[in-house]
Amino acid sequence: MERAAQSADGGGGGGSNSSSRSSSRATSAGSSPSCSLAGRGVASRSGAAGLGGGGSRSSPGSVAASPSGGGGRRREPALEGVLSKYTNLLQGWQNRYFVLDFEAGLLQYFVNEQSKHQKPRGVLSLSGAIVSLSDEAPHMLVVYSANGEMYKLRAADSKEKQLWVTQLRACAKYHMETSSKMMNQVEGQQKNLVHAIESLPGSGPLTALDQDLLLLKATSAATLSCLGECLTLLQQSVRQVGPPSHKPGASETILGWHGPTSHSTDQLKNGTLGSLPSASANITWAILPNSAEEEHSSQPEPEPDSGPELVLSEEEQSDNEDKGETEPGAVEDQRSVILHLISQLKLGMDLTKVVLPTFILEKRSLLEMYADFMAHPDLLLAITAGATPEERVISFVEYYLTAFHEGRKGTLAKKPYNPIIGETFHCSWEVPKDRVKSKWTSPHPPISVHEHPMADDPSKSYKLRFVAEQVSHHPPISCFYCECREKRLCVNTHVWTKSKFMGMSVGVSMIGEGVLRLLDHGEEYVFTLPSAYARSILTVPWVELGGKVSISCAKTGYSATVTFHTKPFYGGKVHRVTAEVKHNPTNTIVCKAHGEWNGTLEFTYSNGETKVIDTTTLPVYPKRLRPLDKQGPMESRNLWQEVTHYLRLGDIDAATEQKRRLEERQRVEERKRESLRTPWRPKYFIPEGDGWVYFNPLWKTH
Numbered sequence: 001m002e003r004a005a006q007s008a009d010g011g012g013g014g015g016s017n018s019s020s021r022s023s024s025r026a027t028s029a030g031s032s033p034s035c036s037l038a039g040r041g042v043a044s045r046s047g048a049a050g051l052g053g054g055g056s057r058s059s060p061g062s063v064a065a066s067p068s069g070g071g072g073r074r075r076e077p078a079l080e081g082v083l084s085k086y087t088n089l090l091q092g093w094q095n096r097y098f099v100l101d102f103e104a105g106l107l108q109y110f111v112n113e114q115s116k117h118q119k120p121r122g123v124l125s126l127s128g129a130i131v132s133l134s135d136e137a138p139h140m141l142v143v144y145s146a147n148g149e150m151y152k153l154r155a156a157d158s159k160e161k162q163l164w165v166t167q168l169r170a171c172a173k174y175h176m177e178t179s180s181k182m183m184n185q186v187e188g189q190q191k192n193l194v195h196a197i198e199s200l201p202g203s204g205p206l207t208a209l210d211q212d213l214l215l216l217k218a219t220s221a222a223t224l225s226c227l228g229e230c231l232t233l234l235q236q237s238v239r240q241v242g243p244p245s246h247k248p249g250a251s252e253t254i255l256g257w258h259g260p261t262s263h264s265t266d267q268l269k270n271g272t273l274g275s276l277p278s279a280s281a282n283i284t285w286a287i288l289p290n291s292a293e294e295e296h297s298s299q300p301e302p303e304p305d306s307g308p309e310l311v312l313s314e315e316e317q318s319d320n321e322d323k324g325e326t327e328p329g330a331v332e333d334q335r336s337v338i339l340h341l342i343s344q345l346k347l348g349m350d351l352t353k354v355v356l357p358t359f360i361l362e363k364r365s366l367l368e369m370y371a372d373f374m375a376h377p378d379l380l381l382a383i384t385a386g387a388t389p390e391e392r393v394i395s396f397v398e399y400y401l402t403a404f405h406e407g408r409k410g411t412l413a414k415k416p417y418n419p420i421i422g423e424t425f426h427c428s429w430e431v432p433k434d435r436v437k438s439k440w441t442s443p444h445p446p447i448s449v450h451e452h453p454m455a456d457d458p459s460k461s462y463k464l465r466f467v468a469e470q471v472s473h474h475p476p477i478s479c480f481y482c483e484c485r486e487k488r489l490c491v492n493t494h495v496w497t498k499s500k501f502m503g504m505s506v507g508v509s510m511i512g513e514g515v516l517r518l519l520d521h522g523e524e525y526v527f528t529l530p531s532a533y534a535r536s537i538l539t540v541p542w543v544e545l546g547g548k549v550s551i552s553c554a555k556t557g558y559s560a561t562v563t564f565h566t567k568p569f570y571g572g573k574v575h576r577v578t579a580e581v582k583h584n585p586t587n588t589i590v591c592k593a594h595g596e597w598n599g600t601l602e603f604t605y606s607n608g609e610t611k612v613i614d615t616t617t618l619p620v621y622p623k624r625l626r627p628l629d630k631q632g633p634m635e636s637r638n639l640w641q642e643v644t645h646y647l648r649l650g651d652i653d654a655a656t657e658q659k660r661r662l663e664e665r666q667r668v669e670e671r672k673r674e675s676l677r678t679p680w681r682p683k684y685f686i687p688e689g690d691g692w693v694y695f696n697p698l699w700k701t702h
Contacts, residue, residue, distance in 0.1 A: 078102035079167045080116070081160075085109065086152035093137075093154060096121070100167055105175040107143065107151070107168065124151055127175035131168040133161075141165050183228060190224045193217070316428055316624035363644045365636035366416040366497075367425035367468040370480045375406035375620045377429045377464045378436055384487045384518055385438035389556035390583070394591045395438070396516060396525055397551060397560045397581055398603065398613065404530075404545060405598040405615040417640050419470035419478060420666060421680060425636040426468075427623040430461040436487075462486050466623075471682040471692055477512070479685040481694035488519035490698040494691045495529060506534045512691065517699055527551045530564045544574060545597060557585045564597065575599065 079100040084093045096109040097116055105127050108120035128146035136152075139161045143151040155161035197217050200208040364372075374380065379399040386392035468480035475496045483490035493514030500507050510529035517524050531547045546566040552559040558581065565576040575598050581591040588606070595601035603611045625631075631638040643662070646655035673680070685692040 078171070079164065082113075083109075083164070084154040086154075098153075100164075100171065102167070102171050102174075105171055122151075124149060126168065126172045127179060129168070129172040131165055131172060133165065141168075143168060186227070187224060190220050193220055315626045315630050317627060319427070319623040319625050362416045363647050364416050365419050365423065365425060365640060367419050367423060367470065367478060367480070367636050369416045370468055370478065370493075370495075371425060371427050371466050371623060372406055373403045374429065374464070374466060374482060376402055376618055377431050377621050378619075380491075381431055381436045381462055381464065381484055381487050381489065382438060383516070384489055384520065385436065387438065389521075389523070389553070389558055390590050391438060392518065392521065392523065393525070393551070393553060393556065393558040393560065394581055394603075394605070397562070397579055397591065397593065398601075400527065400551065400562065401577060401579060401593060401597060401601055402613060402615050402618060406618075406620055417636075417643070418476065419636070420634075420639065420662075421470050421473045422634050422683070423470045423636055423639055424468065424632070424634055424683065425466075427466050427625050429464045429466075429621045429623065431464060431621060432461050434460075436462060467684055467694070469682055469684045471685050477692070479682075479692045479694075481684070481697065483698045485698065488698065489517065490519075491516050492693055492697060494685075505536070508532045519699060523553050523555050525551055525553050530562075533566065535567075545577075558583055558590075577601070 079102075081098060082095055083098045085096045085098075086092065087094050096111065097113045098107065098109045099116055099120075100107055105125060107124045107126055109122050110116045110118065110120055124143060124145050125147065126143075126145070130144040132142050132144070134140040134142050134152070137154055139155045139157055141153050141155070141161055141164060143153065145151075153164070155164060194217055197213050198208050200206060200210075200213070202208065206213075376399065379395070379402060383392050383395040383399060386395050462484050463486070464482055464484045466480065466482040468478060471477050471479050471494075475498070477494060477496045479492075479494045481490065481492050491514055494512045496511040498509045498511060500509075509531045513526055513528050515524055515526050528549045530545045530549050533544050533546055534541050535544060536542060544566055545564040548561060548563045550559065550561055560579055560581040562577065562579040565578070567574045573596070575596040577593075577595065577597045579591075579593040580589055582589050590606045591603060593601055593603045598615060601613045601615065603613070605611070625637070628638050628641060633639065637644075639662070642658040643655050646652075646658060682692075684695055686695055
């Protein structure tokens with residue numbers, strides 16, 4: 001290969017200032033990626049001078065010797081030389097020394113050739129990358145990495161540009177093809193593993209239900225699914241990362257992996273789980289709300305006298321029911337059931353088609369869980385006491401951030417009952433009037449978290465009423481409405497829960513929105529809800545919230561952005577949340593908050609003041625409910641009372657039987673309604689636009 005001269009040109013300290021010698025480093029090609037490279041004819045050296053006096057040299061056989069083989073020879077690059085790299089508007093183009101490591105699939109750059117044995121200034125992964133030409137500048141090429149990073153480069157002339165383009169594309173294609181082939185090989189090995197496990201006898205010293213083998217089966221399936229999802233995302237990003245006008249050419253064709261094909265997945269549909277062993281002991285492992293079961297694929301008959309009216313609050317009593325859940329400890333007793341279930345799930349699978357074992361259920365309905373988010377009604381009612389729009393929006397953000405701790409009942413992952421269509425839940429709270437004050441006034445005396453704040457005289461308290469209803473099954477939509485007539489405040493919310501299996505966790509998206517109305521001020525605050533995740537579902541599952549939610553008031557121009565941060569893979573804190581309240585017309589930030597949604601929150605206001613709220617010490621106002629004998633047949637606690645009773649006793653078989661009877665009764669009513677062609681009509685909520693609203697809301701009656 002001929003020698004290429006490389007003259008000196010500083011280029012802001014970035015150009016190579018040495019003469020670069022080009023020599024053919026002949027090495028054994030072996031079975032390294034360099035064989036593929038040499039076969040493509042990329043073996044010549046560019047004789048052109050670089051922009052800074054540098055040229056590029058190619059050594060097609062040099063990558064053959066790996067770091068661990070070939071007698072300890074150091075791996076050499078496939079192509080290296082000076083290119084001009086666009087940095088930014090201030091620094092513009094700068095000469096940098098680039099090294100293409102074909103075997104590793106990396107494009108690295110250094111300040112100059114002398115520093116190439118030091119840590120590179122930048123590294124770009126080429127697996128799935130797009131390399132395209134650009135007429136933005138002479139002899140320019142652009143490398144779009146699959147992770148979204150981009151390098152704008154210029155060569156000395158068209159010949160050198162083509163050399164780099166050819167080798168970069170070859171490297172990108174090789175590593176994408178290799179990833180796809182490896183995934184197909186891994187899929188085949190995983191199938192063989194599953195077949196070997198399922199072929200074991202049903203009895204004896206080693207069976208197909210051996211817990212260690214089920215763990216191996218489950219984790220191998222989840223790992224394969226996660227790797228496949230990563231490869232799919234990588235391939236999708238490759239198609240999207242290039243410029244709009246760019247379409248991959250023949251040399252950029254990506255071989256896709258079509259994902260694992262699991263015949264056992266079909267067993268999960270329509271309630272068939274195969275050879276699941278019988279559950280005989282309690283366990284607290286659970287998935288999050290509405291990783292929905294087939295149990296509610298049917299619709300119940302409306303209540304006999306289902307007139308749309310609020311229940312009589314005079315019959316309500318303070319709720320002293322112990323809703324505590326057993327702590328983890330019996331997980332091993334049901335581990336084989338869990339592993340068998342997980343081993344049949346596919347990444348991204350919609351869990352509405354999956355029947356979940358009874359022993360993972362929390363002893364409350366999802367509708368009641370929404371009511372538990374209202375456990376600090378004094379903070380909600382205090383919003384109306386704000387003297388200015390700024391005070392009111394900040395008060396709402398404070399209430400919003402403190403609501404999730406009590407609603408989740410801790411961080412251990414639980415799964416409430418999926419509400420049946422037509423199911424309702426009613427309750428109320430009595431809030432002493434002296435406890436409802438603006439945050440800008442003198443704080444009221446502290447109260448113990450274990451003390452229930454109640455007024456001796458009902459006339460000295462505000463009443464907050466709550467009603468929730470499951471209005472749809474496909475998709476599963478829950479609605480709830482609460483109001484305080486004395487404070488002329490109400491909240492109307494509809495939520496569509498969508499669950500998905502994510503390997504070793506389950507994600508639940510809360511789609512929909514709520515609206516807080518302050519009638520005395522003519523303000524409406526529209527808010528959304530975060531997603532929730534059950535992590536570590538094979539060990540001790542725990543819940544975290546994630547995603548960005550918004551709160552906005554069109555009338556006042558105030559808005560808030562609340563971000564629930566999920567824990568990073570390495571390090572980092574759990575349950576972090578940050579918030580920012582802004583006055584949009586003036587683009588002024590009036591409040592910032594940070595902390596943990598189930599711990600301590602710190603608020604900083606525009607006047608420099610700060611405030612700390614510990615969610616674990618906030619007083620909890622007990623719900624007021626009617627006794628079971630006063631509740632209608634479709635009210636949550638009455639509807640699920642037998643299942644709850646046997647779950648408390650730890651009799652999982654009896655609880656399962658009660659749930660089965662409930663499901664069958666609903667199927668009968670569903671078939672009857674279908675035969676009569678009678679559509680389902682919710683009792684308390686009516687569709688309006690893209691959402692649902694309470695039939696007799698406060699803003700229409702006052």
